[in-house]
Amino acid sequence: MAWRDTGTDDPRVRVRPSRSKPRRSKKQVDYSASPTAFVFAVDRGRIHLQMNQTKLVGVKARSLGRRGIVVGDQVRVTGDLSGKHGSLARIVEVLPRKSVLTRSAEDSPGAKEKPMVANADQLAIVTACANPQPRPRMIDRLLVAAYSAGLKPLLLLTKADIACPDPILELFAPLEVSAIVTSIENSQGIDAAGEALAATTTVMVGHSGVGKSSLMNSLIPHADRQIGQVNQVTGRGRHTSTSAIAVEFQGGWLIDTPGIRSFGLAHIETDDLLAAFPDLAEVAAKCPKLCPHLLSSPGCQLSTLGKIDPAKTRRVESFRRLLASQNSQNPLV
Template sequence: MRRYGKNPDEDDIRVRPNRKGNRPRTSIRPKHEDAADGMVLTVDRGRLTCLVDGRVVMAMKARELGRKAAVVGDQVALVGDLSGKKDTLARIVRIEPRTSVLRRTADDDDPYERVIVANADQLAIVTALADPEPRPRLIDRCLVAAYDAGLDPLLVLTKSDLAPPDKLLETYDALGMPYVVTSRQELEDGTATGRVMELLAGRITAFVGHSGVGKTTLVNTLVPEERRRTTGHVNAVTGRGRHTTTSALALPLSGADGWVIDTPGVRSFGLAHIDPSRVIKAFPDLEPGTEGCPRACSHDEPDCALDAWVAEGHADPARLYSLRRLLASREGHDVD
C-alpha cells in the first residue's frame, strides 16, 4: 500500500482516469418525441406483446423506466424496430397515465399489490351456477375491487342449464348492476354471443372468475380464432402453444369496437390494498348519509349515521345491507 507523508501535495497522489463505468449520472432522460403509440396485449417474463399501428410488436421495458412496470391494457410509447418481424425487439420508453387500475393482493394480509389490468372501464365477473358452485364471497370481493378502481361491474352467469339463476340474482338485485345468463349449449353454438356483445361493445372489459366457470370459453366465442390470427397469434403467450390463461391477454372484439381482457382463473381475491372509504363512492344514494358518521367509521358500527339515514327513508335498506356485505367481505367475514 502506497503511503504519503503528513502533508502530501497533488503530485504525490495519483488520480485514476475517469473510466466508462464511473461517468456521472444524470436525471435527464430522452423525450423520445418520435416514439410510436401502442397498447400492451400481454406480458411474459419481461417480454411485452404490443399492438402498434395494427402490427404485433415484441418489446422490452427501457432501462430509463426504472422499476415502473407496464401491464396489460397500458398505453405505451415505443422506439426501435417496430416492424413486428420475427426476432425483432422494440423498447417501451414511456407508459402513459392510466385511467384505471384493477388490483388485488394474494391474501388480505399481503401488503403487496398485484396490478391485473390497466385502463379497463368494465369488470365482467364470471361465475357458474353449478359445477363449480357459485362463490358469492368471491363475487363480493371482485365487486369491491371494481368499485375501488372505478370500473362498472357486469355479472355473467354461466351453466344455467345446470341450475336456475334466480337465487343468486336476488342477492345482487339491490346493486342494480347489469347481468347476462348463458348456458353451456349457448356458449358452444354461439347463440349467447350477441347478448354478451351488446354489453361489451365500445368498452374495455376485463374478465375475472374462478377456474372452470367457462370464462375462457366465453372469451373464445367473442374472439374467434380467425380474429386472433389477425393479431399475430397473441394467444400463444409463450410462443410454445395455445394460450391457457396463465397471464392476462387483451383481444379485440370481433365485429365491435371494444376489447376483452382474459385473466387467469383466481382462487382468492385479496383486498388488503382497498380503503373502505372508497367503496362508499359506488353507493351515491348512501354517501350523503355518511356526513354524520364518526371519524374513520367502518359503516358497520353502532354510531354509523347510515342506520338513521335509511330509517328516515332516504335510501333502500337493501342497499345498506349490500354495502355492509361488501365491506364485510373485505374484512374476511360475513354479514348476518
C-alpha cells in the first residue's frame, strides 16, 4: 500500500491515501422481489417484524443509513427469514408510508420532528373521565395532529365508572369527532370500541394512566400488556408501557403507545389543519391573503360565518381553539 507524504520523517506517522473512488458501487440493488414484513414493535434498536404468520427480528441494512423505522412500517426483508431463535432478517427497504403520525419535541419552529407510527388510519385519543383528570388542551393537540396527518380521530373515553363523560363529550361535539365511552370495570362500551377499531390500523395515544393498555387487554386478552396504578396523590400514571406495540385485531392492527407528557406541533401548518374542515375551508378561501383565521383577524370570513349561521358559531370557536393550540409555544398540557 502506498502512503501519502505526511510532512514528517517519523515512520510512526502514517496516513492512508485518500480514495479517488468510493469503495462500493453506488448502483442501487433492486429489492422489489424481496418479501415484505410489518413492523409491530421497535424496542431498543431491535425491530420486530411479522411476515405472514412468522415473527422475525430484523436489523437495518447499512444502506438505509439513519432512516428511521417505526411501528406500522412495511419493509422489505432479506437474509434469514426462518424466524428461528437467534436468526436475524435484514431490512433493506422501507415502503412508502400512506400516513405518519409525527410529534415534535417542542413547539418552537425548527424543533426536531419525531415520527411515532406509520400507516395508521385512525388516531384514538384515549382520555380518562377521571384519574387522571381529562386535559382538554391535550385532546385539542392530538386532534390537530390527527387532522394534519390525515388520520381519522376517535375520542376514546375510559373509566366512565368513576366520572361522568358528558363535559368532555359536550366540549368536543361541535367538531363532530366520533366518541366512545368505555369502562373496563363494567364492560361499558367495549363492544362499541371493538367495532370502531375492527379492520383498521388504530394508534392509541394519551397521558400515562388513562387506560390504553387496559383497553387493549380487554379487547385482545392475549396481548397481555402490563398495566400500572395511577398515583393517588399526584394523579399521574407511572409510564408503565415503554415502547409502542401493534397487535392484530379483527383484520387490522391496534397500536398501544407509551403515555405522553407533551405533544409538540411545530411541524404543522394552518392549511394542513384547515383542510380537515372542508366546510370551513370553503369559507376561509375568501379570507384576506395570509389570514391567520383568528378572532382578532380583520376580515376573517370565519367570523362572518359565525354571524350568518349560528349553528356554525361553536364549530368556528372550536376550530379556532385548535388553531390556538397549534400556535401556542407550550406542548406541555
